[in-house]
Amino acid sequence: MSAAGFATPVAAALRSRKGAVAGLWLAAMVVAAVFAPLLTPYAYDVQDLPGAFQPPGAAHWLGTDEFGRDLLTRLFYGARTSLSVSAIAIGISVLAGMILGAAAGYFGGRFDRMVTALVDLSWSFPEILVALILVAIIGPGVTGTMAAIGVAYLAQFTRLARAQIMAIKSETFIEASRSLGASDGFILFRHLIPNTLAPVLVAGMLATGDAIILEATLGFFGLGAQPPTPSWGAMMSSGSAQLFKAPGIILFPGLAVAITVIAINLFGDALVRALDIRRRERTG
Amino acid sequence: MAEPLLDISGLSKRFETPGGFGQKPRSMMAVRGVSLRIGKGEVVGVVGESGCGKSTLARLVLRLLEPTDGRLVFDGQDLTALSAREMRRMRRRMAMVFQDPYSSLDPRYTLEEVLGEPFRAQGLPVPEGRIAELLAQVGLPETMRGAYPHQLSGGQRQRAGIARALALHPEFLVLDEPTASLDVSIQAQIIALLQDLRARLGLTYLFISHDLGLVRYFCDRIVVMYLGAVVELLPAAATPPRHPYSRALMDSTFVPDPGQRRDLVGLTGEIPSPFNLPKGCAFAARCPRVTARCLAEVPLLEASGPHALACFNPLPEL
Numbered sequence: 001m002s003a004a005g006f007a008t009p010v011a012a013a014l015r016s017r018k019g020a021v022a023g024l025w026l027a028a029m030v031v032a033a034v035f036a037p038l039l040t041p042y043a044y045d046v047q048d049l050p051g052a053f054q055p056p057g058a059a060h061w062l063g064t065d066e067f068g069r070d071l072l073t074r075l076f077y078g079a080r081t082s083l084s085v086s087a088i089a090i091g092i093s094v095l096a097g098m099i100l101g102a103a104a105g106y107f108g109g110r111f112d113r114m115v116t117a118l119v120d121l122s123w124s125f126p127e128i129l130v131a132l133i134l135v136a137i138i139g140p141g142v143t144g145t146m147a148a149i150g151v152a153y154l155a156q157f158t159r160l161a162r163a164q165i166m167a168i169k170s171e172t173f174i175e176a177s178r179s180l181g182a183s184d185g186f187i188l189f190r191h192l193i194p195n196t197l198a199p200v201l202v203a204g205m206l207a208t209g210d211a212i213i214l215e216a217t218l219g220f221f222g223l224g225a226q227p228p229t230p231s232w233g234a235m236m237s238s239g240s241a242q243l244f245k246a247p248g249i250i251l252f253p254g255l256a257v258a259i260t261v262i263a264i265n266l267f268g269d270a271l272v273r274a275l276d277i278r279r280r281e282r283t284g
Numbered sequence: 285m286a287e288p289l290l291d292i293s294g295l296s297k298r299f300e301t302p303g304g305f306g307q308k309p310r311s312m313m314a315v316r317g318v319s320l321r322i323g324k325g326e327v328v329g330v331v332g333e334s335g336c337g338k339s340t341l342a343r344l345v346l347r348l349l350e351p352t353d354g355r356l357v358f359d360g361q362d363l364t365a366l367s368a369r370e371m372r373r374m375r376r377r378m379a380m381v382f383q384d385p386y387s388s389l390d391p392r393y394t395l396e397e398v399l400g401e402p403f404r405a406q407g408l409p410v411p412e413g414r415i416a417e418l419l420a421q422v423g424l425p426e427t428m429r430g431a432y433p434h435q436l437s438g439g440q441r442q443r444a445g446i447a448r449a450l451a452l453h454p455e456f457l458v459l460d461e462p463t464a465s466l467d468v469s470i471q472a473q474i475i476a477l478l479q480d481l482r483a484r485l486g487l488t489y490l491f492i493s494h495d496l497g498l499v500r501y502f503c504d505r506i507v508v509m510y511l512g513a514v515v516e517l518l519p520a521a522a523t524p525p526r527h528p529y530s531r532a533l534m535d536s537t538f539v540p541d542p543g544q545r546r547d548l549v550g551l552t553g554e555i556p557s558p559f560n561l562p563k564g565c566a567f568a569a570r571c572p573r574v575t576a577r578c579l580a581e582v583p584l585l586e587a588s589g590p591h592a593l594a595c596f597n598p599l600p601e602l
Binding site for chain 2: 176181
């Protein structure tokens with residue numbers, strides 16, 4: 001399916017009420033992340049120690065943190081890190097999982113057995129453990145976090161893509177295509193992958209929600225973006241020491257994570273419904 | 285018979301199940317030494333119960349499955365000797381219509397894309413006006429061009445499947461139970477369409493079915509298969525069968541006129557497992573005319589003129 005083929009379901013997803021609300025929140029977060037320098041008068045890394053621990057007010061809408069930095073500003077810049085790290089990592093993971101799963105499911109044989117064994121092996125560890133090991137190898141920071149998230153979810157997408165490909169491979173229209181002289185490449189790219197794309201992309205969308213949590217977790221442990229670069233997880237980590245003194249420092253990034261993940265899940269649900277071609281209106 | 289378009293000789297297919305933990309690999313012969321000549325413009329029917337290997341035969345003929353043994357000569361060219369590339373080109377001349385019109389169309393393809401696929405699969409441009417021509421040929425309205433399969437009825441889908449098979453102007457169509465999944469009223473329409481197309485386009489059909497009544501109505505010659513082998517070859521649709529199995533198949537079709545009703549020769553027992561064929565005739569265990577020889581020896585297909593059968597104790601010639 002082409003990019004244009006996805007514009008319709010996305011538009012349809014936005015037409016449902018849940019999808020619209022979720023889409024609005026996600027759009028707001030993306031705008032906040034992209035235009036952070038334009039949206040706030042403060043810098044995310046300039047300290048103002050006398051102004052630390054301010055409660056929400058007119059000057060600082062969400063208050064300030066332990067170094068007197070504006071929380072809303074840091075939340076916007078944090079969205080940059082959290083969203084881009086999660087989305088890029090999942091994007092690469094979906095692409096790699098799609099290629100691995102499609103090749104394994106279509107060609108079978110020894111390659112398939114090897115891929116399946118690796119997927120099963122990786123599924124026997126919790127994602128956080130896989131991610132921690134990878135960060136330990138690559139080193140903390142944005143790159144390490146991306147790699148950790150990408151690899152942690154790779155097995156999921158590979159398995160899904162493989163299962164979809166195997167199910168569709170046995171449909172009669174694949175045999176029909178072959179009887180007309182279609183090559184393996186034609187069958188893969190014109191039939192199998194287009195029919196697999198929708199569920200894998202929705203799974204990727206939903207996994208992005210999980211990835212934001214995983215990124216926050218790694219950030220909370222100090223393994224994600226390094227100070228002074230803000231990320232939602234790192235903000236919560238520094239706020240945990242001041243939980244009772246200034247609950248806003250941990251509360252606001254926590255809420256940002258929670259609402260964003262819920263929005264992603266709702267939007268994913270709406271997308272699932274919109275992607276089901278049988279529910280689309282008659283086009284002819 | 286007219287000049288043969290397709291000459292099948294000694295075609296066999298063995299399927300093997302892989303061995304696993306404590307399991308020996310098993311093999312079964314789905315098709316056993318089938319030989320058949322199909323003349324240009326002829327309609328040859330293949331009948332048999334489910335599991336008799338008729339669908340496997342259909343796939344072997346189009347090389348969708350590789351035969352274990354045997355030769356396939358299409359218009360003077362040995363198909364089994366063709367390279368993948370040559371075979372791909374050859375596929376322009378032969379096509380298949382499938383049983384299940386629901387799974388034989390990609391749910392993401394519009395009708396226009398379905399009919400354009402044969403050209404794209406062959407790396408050819410879709411000729412101007414060909415889609416409209418194909419739609420008209422199978423009696424689908426031009427307005428359905430942009431419809432998705434789920435918006436079509438079973439009969440319309442099957443028409444689309446036929447149109448797709450015709451796209452590249454093939455000479456030979458394998459029809460694998462094209463009406464078995466349809467309502468009876470729709471079946472008649474599809475059969476009429478296939479007859480009409482054959483007359484107009486000079487097509488040759490290999491028609492696979494489990495319905496002997498339909499095959500007798502539609503086909504010039506009839507091949508009766510049992511457990512992967514041909515047991516009888518009827519030179520004309522009206523030829524009375526002599527093999528006890530063909531006879532039983534024919535008797536199992538309903539005759540609407542009570543005066544015409546024959547005595548039913550009910551078959552008893554089950555088809556033997558293809559993994560473990562009996563020593564003698566595969567049909568012996570269910571045959572009402574079984575003799576001692578049937579249990580010990582395998583009868584071979586022998587022809588007396590155009591009528592051939594594999595039986596030691598056939599029904600008398602009428």
